Amino acid sequence: MLFIVTLLGLVFTACGNDKDEPEAPKAQNLESVHEQGEHYFVFDIDKNKDKGTIYMYQIQFAPGAPSMDLRVNVPASFNQSSNVYTLTGTGLVADMYVESTESDNKWVTMTDDRFKLNNMTCTVNPSAKQYSISFEAHGGKFEESGKLK
Numbered sequence: 001m002l003f004i005v006t007l008l009g010l011v012f013t014a015c016g017n018d019k020d021e022p023e024a025p026k027a028q029n030l031e032s033v034h035e036q037g038e039h040y041f042v043f044d045i046d047k048n049k050d051k052g053t054i055y056m057y058q059i060q061f062a063p064g065a066p067s068m069d070l071r072v073n074v075p076a077s078f079n080q081s082s083n084v085y086t087l088t089g090t091g092l093v094a095d096m097y098v099e100s101t102e103s104d105n106k107w108v109t110m111t112d113d114r115f116k117l118n119n120m121t122c123t124v125n126p127s128a129k130q131y132s133i134s135f136e137a138h139g140g141k142f143e144e145s146g147k148l149k
């Protein structure tokens with residue numbers, strides 16, 4: 001009986017995944033350090049699919065302007081040697097979180113060209129726990145760098 005169990009174990013081990021390499025890890029939900037009530041970012045990046053989503057909370061494009069929560073899908077790349085994610089794009093259409101929508105989906109696509117994000121450059125370094133982000137939108141330029149949790 002022990003011999004049969006051992007043989008079955010060997011058969012299942014041999015029939016496993018033909019690849020000896022582990023699947024590349026995904027960096028997800030890398031969150032910026034923030035104070036209560038201030039803006040912050042969540043970077044949800046899938047380097048296996050070369051894309052990422054940046055969530056921006058309590059963002060203001062100009063002093064005195066209302067703050068808003070946005071998300072934008074951005075092409076991403078990953079530099080294996082430096083462990084740095086780079087997200088870049090222009091003409092990016094953002095979604096805005098709206099509390100009072102009648103549907104279950106609270107994210108509303110902002111199709112007006114004035115709200116497109118242009119010249120986006122974002123780097124995220126999980127090892128050094130740092131990020132930098134810059135883009136142009138709504139008639140102004142937003143630039144920031146900071147620390148990740």
